[in-house]
Amino acid sequence: MKLFGHKLTVSAAFGMAVIALFVIVSLFTPWLAPFPESANVGGTWDEPSMTMWFGGDQIGRDMLTRMMYGARMTIGVALAITSLSFLIGILSGFVSAVVGSWVDIFFSRLVDVMLSIPGLIFALIILGVFGSSIPVLILTIAVLDSTRVFRLARALGINLTVMEYVEAARLRGEGLWWVITREILPNAWAPLVSEFGLRFCFNFLFIAGLSFLGLGIQPPYADLGGMVRENAAAINFGMMAPIYPATAIALLTVSVNLVVDWMLSIDARPSGAQAEL
Amino acid sequence: MAKLILNRFLLGLLTLFAVSVLIFVCTEILPGDVASAVLGMGATPEALVIFRKELGLDVPAYLRYWNWLVGALHGDLGVALTNKRVIIDEIMPRLGNTLFLAGYAALVAIPLAVGLGILAAINEGKLTDKLANISTLIAISLPEFFIAYLLIIFMAVNVDWFPSLSTVYKGMPFSERVYQTTLPAITLTLLVAAHMLRMTRSSVLAVMSTPYIEMAFLKGARRKRVIVRHALPNAAAPIITVIALNMAYLVVGVVVIEAVFVYPGLGQLMVDAVSKRDVPVIQACGLVFATVFVTLNTLADILVIVVNPRLRHKR
Numbered sequence: 001m002k003l004f005g006h007k008l009t010v011s012a013a014f015g016m017a018v019i020a021l022f023v024i025v026s027l028f029t030p031w032l033a034p035f036p037e038s039a040n041v042g043g044t045w046d047e048p049s050m051t052m053w054f055g056g057d058q059i060g061r062d063m064l065t066r067m068m069y070g071a072r073m074t075i076g077v078a079l080a081i082t083s084l085s086f087l088i089g090i091l092s093g094f095v096s097a098v099v100g101s102w103v104d105i106f107f108s109r110l111v112d113v114m115l116s117i118p119g120l121i122f123a124l125i126i127l128g129v130f131g132s133s134i135p136v137l138i139l140t141i142a143v144l145d146s147t148r149v150f151r152l153a154r155a156l157g158i159n160l161t162v163m164e165y166v167e168a169a170r171l172r173g174e175g176l177w178w179v180i181t182r183e184i185l186p187n188a189w190a191p192l193v194s195e196f197g198l199r200f201c202f203n204f205l206f207i208a209g210l211s212f213l214g215l216g217i218q219p220p221y222a223d224l225g226g227m228v229r230e231n232a233a234a235i236n237f238g239m240m241a242p243i244y245p246a247t248a249i250a251l252l253t254v255s256v257n258l259v260v261d262w263m264l265s266i267d268a269r270p271s272g273a274q275a276e277l
Numbered sequence: 278m279a280k281l282i283l284n285r286f287l288l289g290l291l292t293l294f295a296v297s298v299l300i301f302v303c304t305e306i307l308p309g310d311v312a313s314a315v316l317g318m319g320a321t322p323e324a325l326v327i328f329r330k331e332l333g334l335d336v337p338a339y340l341r342y343w344n345w346l347v348g349a350l351h352g353d354l355g356v357a358l359t360n361k362r363v364i365i366d367e368i369m370p371r372l373g374n375t376l377f378l379a380g381y382a383a384l385v386a387i388p389l390a391v392g393l394g395i396l397a398a399i400n401e402g403k404l405t406d407k408l409a410n411i412s413t414l415i416a417i418s419l420p421e422f423f424i425a426y427l428l429i430i431f432m433a434v435n436v437d438w439f440p441s442l443s444t445v446y447k448g449m450p451f452s453e454r455v456y457q458t459t460l461p462a463i464t465l466t467l468l469v470a471a472h473m474l475r476m477t478r479s480s481v482l483a484v485m486s487t488p489y490i491e492m493a494f495l496k497g498a499r500r501k502r503v504i505v506r507h508a509l510p511n512a513a514a515p516i517i518t519v520i521a522l523n524m525a526y527l528v529v530g531v532v533v534i535e536a537v538f539v540y541p542g543l544g545q546l547m548v549d550a551v552s553k554r555d556v557p558v559i560q561a562c563g564l565v566f567a568t569v570f571v572t573l574n575t576l577a578d579i580l581v582i583v584v585n586p587r588l589r590h591k592r
Contacts, residue, residue, distance in 0.1 A: 011411070112292075113292065113295045113296060113299055114299070116292050116295075116296055116567070116570070116571055116574070117296055117299075117300075117563070117566070117567045117570060117571075118528050118529045118566065118570055119529070120529040120532055121528075121529070121532075121547075121562075121563055121566045121567065121570075122303075122563075124532075124547055124548070124551050124559065124562075124563070125300060125303050125304060125559055125560075125563045126303055127551055128304075128550060128551035128554055128555075128556065128559040129303065129304050129307070129554070129556060129559070131554065201418060205418075205420050208420055209420060209421065209422075209533050212420075212422050212533065212536070213532070213533065213536055213548050214548070214552055215548065215551055215552060225420075228420075228422055228423075228426075232426075232537075235426055235429055235430065235434065235441070236434075236441060238430070238434045238435070240430070242422075242426055243423075243426055243427070243430065246420060246422060246423040246426060247423070249420050249423065250418065250419045250420060250423050253418035253419070253420070254414075254415050254418040254419070256418075257414055257415075257417065257418045258414070261414060
């Protein structure tokens with residue numbers, strides 16, 4: 001099978017199928033879910049059965065229903081974070097690359113300092129002061145994540161600003177906005193798209209991790225990381241309850257990574273030089 | 278070389294200073310008024326005034342920063358808001374626990390990952406390499422707690438080899454401590470080793486595409502010898518950087534892993550402080566984590582300068 005003129009590997013096809021499944025489920029959750037979001041339909045940690053495929057959660061809600069709503073929430077938040085992070089990162093990165101001088105120095109040093117602390121620690125500091133609400137979460141993680149996007153966008157931008165056509169655009173008097181959107185962005189798409197996949201994975205895991213710590217998305221909203229936390233006690237009785245939402249997280253991130261890996265391998269050169277990319 | 282090392286050391290100090298400013302700005306200046314941010318909408322004006330006084334918010338920001346920094350340098354990180362304990366006494370034993378766990382994991386992960394990474398590079402494109410690629414890709418994509426719970430199910434519940442909770446206390450015998458922390462250490466190892474393996478493999482392969490390696494092949498040396506004798510000395514620097522980078526994953530991973538295994542480390546303390554919104558404890562934990570992190574990175578960079586064969590002689 002071929003896609004965009006490239007041979008599709010088995011792992012990439014598997015990844016795409018899983019991503020499609022997750023997208024469909026998150027878009028149509030209210031119609032697809034077997035039960036209402038927070039209805040108690042069974043006992044605590046009921047065994048999986050024909051009506052409740054993954055059993056019940058810690059207060060007897062249907063695990064599958066919660067997972068569908070949870071996936072919708074976590075994916076939605078992670079997408080919002082990644083989009084915002086790319087907006088900030090690409091804008092500041094390209095502006096730094098095109099304008100240069102003190103703007104570049106300012107952004108670059110700021111990013112250096114922000115990257116000198118682990119992101120999770122930084123996020124914990126902010127959440128500790130502002131409390132954990134969805135807008136704060138989105139903004140905090142997006143700003144932290146945009147540092148990575150900034151580095152990539154700046155590197156791409158610097159390589160592109162020295163091209164003749166950018167020079168030509170500048171000489172005929174086009175403004176900064178034109179140069180960025182019409183000259184640089186169209187030529188930087190390919191690496192940015194695969195980076196978007198990777199950053200989405202990272203943010204998805206990050207938000208799930210925060211929720212797992214009890215500092216991310218707060219109840220009553222269902223979200224996959226929070227569900228692992230809520231059902232964690234079941235593990236001591238040898239029950240699989242926290243494993244189901246954790247598997248859903250793992251399945252999506254593995255799939256996105258498989259697809260990104262395939263996308264990167266398309267550009268790669270055949271020999272050992274592949275490693276440099 | 279000494280000058281380079283000194284420069285890097287000073288840069289580390291400067292970074293640490295910048296980080297402390299950043300932490301202070303985020304916790305005390307960004308929220309406008311910490312007192313009303315922490316107490317929330319329902320706070321009475323009287324409570325706000327008392328709380329502001331308690332936090333020392335009646336003093337200008339730069340003075341507060343100065344006092345905080347000088348205090349921190351003297352080992353005085355203030356007292357916790359919630360239980361009035363002296364923060365430094367709370368942090369030190371927990372920092373010890375966290376470093377023990379991280380060190381344990383690093384001790385297993387670094388030789389394992391670097392060894393397997395080099396092996397994958399030697400066998401580039403063969404089955405071993407492909408197997409390593411797909412399994413590390415999966416390991417990277419898994420959330421920390423997923424691996425942790427799987428291990429608990431298999432190694433603590435199904436087969437009763439290890440405890441599912443790591444309880445450590447003061448004066449615990451060393452062997453017992455190692456036994457108790459084995460499961461979290463394995464989890465951390467799996468997480469970090471996957472990253473390290475991939476990056477080691479690609480830095481060895483990056484060196485492999487240089488002309489002098491081609492020369493070694495052309496004069497008839499075997500692949501194994503070329504990698505071990507010719508490529509590795511020059512790949513050492515990137516591998517050290519990779520190891521240092523992965524200590525970051527270790528520091529971050531530790532926070533979640535400690536929560537899973539209810540391990541009394543610094544990460545737990547910080548997560549607790551965040552959920553109780555205890556600002557001085559958050560500041561202190563953040564500063565300690567950042568210090569550990571910056572120190573590790575600085576050490577790695579200095580090590581890179583030391584092992585680089587091209588920097589050994591004066592020009």
